[in-house]
Amino acid sequence: MKKTTTYFKEAKKRGEKLTMLTAYDYSMAKLIDSAGIDGILVGDSLGMVVLGYENTLQVTVEDIIHHTRAVARGAKDALIVADMPFLSYHISVEDAIRNAGRMIKEGMAHAVKLEGGEEIIDKVRAIINAQIPVMGHLGLTPQSVNVFGGFKVQGKNKSQIEKLIKDAKLLEEAGVFAIVLEGIPKEVAERITETVSVPTIGIGAGVHCDGQILVTQDLLGLYSDFVPKFVKQYRKLSVDIMEAFKEYISDVKKGQFPKDEHSFKLDEQTKNELEKLY
Ligand code: KIV
Numbered sequence: 064m065k066k067t068t069t070y071f072k073e074a075k076k077r078g079e080k081l082t083m084l085t086a087y088d089y090s091m092a093k094l095i096d097s098a099g100i101d102g103i104l105v106g107d108s109l110g111m112v113v114l115g116y117e118n119t120l121q122v123t124v125e126d127i128i129h130h131t132r133a134v135a136r137g138a139k140d141a142l143i144v145a146d147m148p149f150l151s152y153h154i155s156v157e158d159a160i161r162n163a164g165r166m167i168k169e170g171m172a173h174a175v176k177l178e179g180g181e182e183i184i185d186k187v188r189a190i191i192n193a194q195i196p197v198m199g200h201l202g203l204t205p206q207s208v209n210v211f212g213g214f215k216v217q218g219k220n221k222s223q224i225e226k227l228i229k230d231a232k233l234l235e236e237a238g239v240f241a242i243v244l245e246g247i248p249k250e251v252a253e254r255i256t257e258t259v260s261v262p263t264i265g266i267g268a269g270v271h272c273d274g275q276i277l278v279t280q281d282l283l284g285l286y287s288d289f290v291p292k293f294v295k296q297y298r299k300l301s302v303d304i305m306e307a308f309k310e311y312i313s314d315v316k317k318g319q320f321p322k323d324e325h326s327f328k329l330d331e332q333t334k335n336e337l338e339k340l341y
Contacts, residue, residue, distance in 0.1 A: 066101045066142040068174060068196045068240035074101070074273070075262040081241075081274025083144075083264055084282065087113050087130040091279060092137030102142040102264075104176065104276060105131040107149070107205070111288070112280040119205045122148040124162050131170030144198050145172035149206045152177055152186045159186035163195045176243065178204035180230020184237055191238045199234035201227055201255075202268065203246025214291075216267075218247035228255060235259040243276060244268040246293070267293030 074081050083102040086092040087109050095103055109130055110122040124147075131145045145166035152159035159177075166172045174196035177183055190197050202217045211217070218227050227247065234242055241262045244252045249269020256263045256271050265272030277294065280286035284299035314320035329337065 065140050068142065071101070071142065071241050071262055072260075075260070081262055081264060083274060083276035084279045085109075085276070086134045086137070086279060089133045089137040092134040092141075095279065096138035096141045100141050101274070102144060102276075103134055103138055104144045105134050105146060105170070105172065106176075106278065107146040108278050109146075112278060112286045118208050120149045120208070122146075124148060124151050124165060128165060128170040131166060131172050135171035142174065143172045144174045144176050145170050147175050147177050152183060152190075156186055156189045159183075160189050160193045160195075163190045163197075164193065167195055174198055174240065176200055178206050180226070180233055184233050187234065187237045187239065197237075197239045198264075199231075199239040199242040200245065201230050201234070201242060201247075202244050205245075214246070216246045216248070218251040224251050224254075227251060228258060231255045231259050231263075235261050241274075244272055267291060 071081060081101045083104055084095050084100055085106040085108055086095050086103045087105060092103055105127055107119040107122040107127065109126060110116040110119045113130075114122070114126070116122070127145050127148055131143065135143055147159075147162060147166070151162040163175045166175050175190065176198040177187060177190075178200040180199070180201055187197050187199070203211070203214060205214065208214060218224050231242055239261060241264055242255075242259065243264045243266065244255060245265075246267040249271060252263065252265055252268035253271035256273060262273035264274040264276050266276050278286070281290065281294040282297050284296040285301055285304075287301055290296070311320065
């Protein structure tokens, strides 16, 4: 079944939890989609888990478009959300619409995600007016890492909590179809979830959100540079992968790979002709 932004909004009314994961390439998107996920985010976490940057700030519009196209080719049913990278929606309303439009036209995404509340609300409204669905993102928004002084949990005091609730309401009024809540206390996420009519998708925001999202590399235990407290590693695939690489290296060194079953063979007549060649 095709998942749409309407499906997301209806799921909240039905009290049905939504599931999202990140993907950046065709094969992983195909697997995630076949497993029955509701939404795939081509996150700017790409910068860290795929491109090896320290944070998300270097990711470009071209990077996200390139990877979103690959994901769109792999996913049949999931709603595909492309992350708007740092400075792709901050400079002007025009710039924000143009870049969001590229995510849809060139990246083949169904929707875009923007970090922030009041400060960017004019851009959110304009993108939605241009008929592009928007997902909001509040809390520990990674593009603000230098303002926060690191990846620090947000919404821990009264003024931060009030701002988060105000921002969530503003995003809802602007017409977003969902809001990611990242790195905030579960009580605050619960309050926001009760306050807004659109679904909240949590990451490090506790169990009361309307849905959850994780970075796929974290869930699979593929990215070990940093494992946040909120991550549940469902597998430790980096261990299996390392073993497979070591076995391959050892097999090749010992002449145990490739074997006959991995080789192409000549027929007898051509083999005899080959032997007589020199
Ligand atoms: O870039 C990303 O993967 C994200 C999620 C963590 C929500 O923004």
